[in-house]
Amino acid sequence: GAVVSQHPSRVICKSGTSVKIECRSLDFQATTMFWYRQFPKQSLMLMATSNEGSKATYEQGVEKDKFLINHASLTLSTLTVTSAHPEDSSFYICSAQKGNQETQYFGPGTRLLVL
Amino acid sequence: AQKITQTQPGMFVQEKEAVTLDCTYDTSDPSYGLFWYKQPSSGEMIFLIYQGSYDQQNATEGRYSLNFQKARKSANLVISASQLGDSAMYFCAMSLNNAGNMLTFGGGTRLMVKP
Numbered sequence: 645g646a647v648v649s650q651h652p653s654r655v656i657c658k659s660g661t662s663v664k665i666e667c668r669s670l671d672f673q674a675t676t677m678f679w680y681r682q683f684p685k686q687s688l689m690l691m692a693t694s695n696e697g698s699k700a701t702y703e704q705g706v707e708k709d710k711f712l713i714n715h716a717s718l719t720l721s722t723l724t725v726t727s728a729h730p731e732d733s734s735f736y737i738c739s740a741q742k743g744n745q746e747t748q749y750f751g752p753g754t755r756l757l758v759l
Numbered sequence: 760a761q762k763i764t765q766t767q768p769g770m771f772v773q774e775k776e777a778v779t780l781d782c783t784y785d786t787s788d789p790s791y792g793l794f795w796y797k798q799p800s801s802g803e804m805i806f807l808i809y810q811g812s813y814d815q816q817n818a819t820e821g822r823y824s825l826n827f828q829k830a831r832k833s834a835n836l837v838i839s840a841s842q843l844g845d846s847a848m849y850f851c852a853m854s855l856n857n858a859g860n861m862l863t864f865g866g867g868t869r870l871m872v873k874p
Contacts, residue, residue, distance in 0.1 A: 688804070690861055693861060
């Protein structure tokens with residue numbers, strides 16, 4: 645199998661607080677994980693590529709100091725939205741690659757609402 | 760840069776009939792992968808099918824088949840014997856093998872299966 649989990653599934657926070665989202669590959673090791681953001685009625689947009697043991701690679705326009713990514717182990721990557729604001733409200737979804745396979749397996753996503 | 764286009768924002772299909780969801784892509788890279796994902800209202804991204812650019816035969820996975828026409832740069836998804844549970848958003852995506860296998864998504868097609 646290739647199961648990816650995310651926690652929390654839903655979070656509501658006040659403006660200015662930081663929120664951490666965890667992405668775990670449950671039954672395989674993932675050297676590479678990806679973080680996406682999806683606004684309502686839109687497609688997924690890649691935010692960053694996370695490699696175990698190294699710094700994440702961010703897409704153009706994504707602030708690395710605002711969206712902190714840590715990939716400390718082969719089964720866990722975390723995304724921290726620092727000093728969240730209402731415009732950061734979105735659906736955040738991670739994916740993981742199994743070994744050298746191209747296919748990305750996605751987590752169930754996290755709905756973030758910043759008040 | 761690579762680009763994925765899904766020209767059908769919404770599609771209706773009668774239960775038990777077949778439906779084709781269109782996807783065209785644009786890349787100058789000879790080595791790439793094409794994917795289809797299903798996203799139900801819960802938000803999770805479910806991997807459906809994969810086609811490599813060098814694969815000679817069209818990919819099939821159960822009721823899903825990918826009509827890969829390389830010269831036309833199209834990778835349409837065919838769902839046979841539609842079921843009510845097939846109602847969802849469907850995303851076509853492409854990865855470039857020499858670019859870290861990052862996925863670029865199309866805009867999506869909302870499929871609605873009528874009973």
